[in-house]
Amino acid sequence: MDDKLSIRVNVADRYYPLKIGRDEEERIRKAARLINEKVLQYKQKYVDKDIQDFLAMAALQYVIQLLEVNRRADDSEVSQNIKEISDRIDTVLIKKE
Numbered sequence: 001m002d003d004k005l006s007i008r009v010n011v012a013d014r015y016y017p018l019k020i021g022r023d024e025e026e027r028i029r030k031a032a033r034l035i036n037e038k039v040l041q042y043k044q045k046y047v048d049k050d051i052q053d054f055l056a057m058a059a060l061q062y063v064i065q066l067l068e069v070n071r072r073a074d075d076s077e078v079s080q081n082i083k084e085i086s087d088r089i090d091t092v093l094i095k096k097e
Contacts (some may be wrong), residue, residue: 012039012051038062 005022008015009032020028038058039051046053 011035012055034062 003022004019005025006017006019007025007028008017009028010016011032012035018028035055035058038061039054042049042054042057043051
C-alpha cells in the first residue's frame, strides 16, 4: 500500500503540490501556517515591501531560531559528555583509595 499523500500547501498565497508521507502532513501544514503568519506580520508592518522580502525575512527569522536550538542542543550534549567523563574519573579515583 502506498503511504504517500498528495497535498497542496499554501505559502504566501501560492500553492505547492507535495507528495509526502502520511505522518508528515500535520507538521508540513503547521510549518506553512507559521510561515504565512510571519509573512502576514511583515505585510502589516511594512506596507511598501514585496512578498519576496517578507518571505526572506520569515526564512531568516526561522533559521536563526533553528540555529539557536541546535546550539543549545550541542551545548547540552557537551555538558552531558563532561558529566560522564567526570563520573568516570570519580569512579577511578574512588577505586584507587
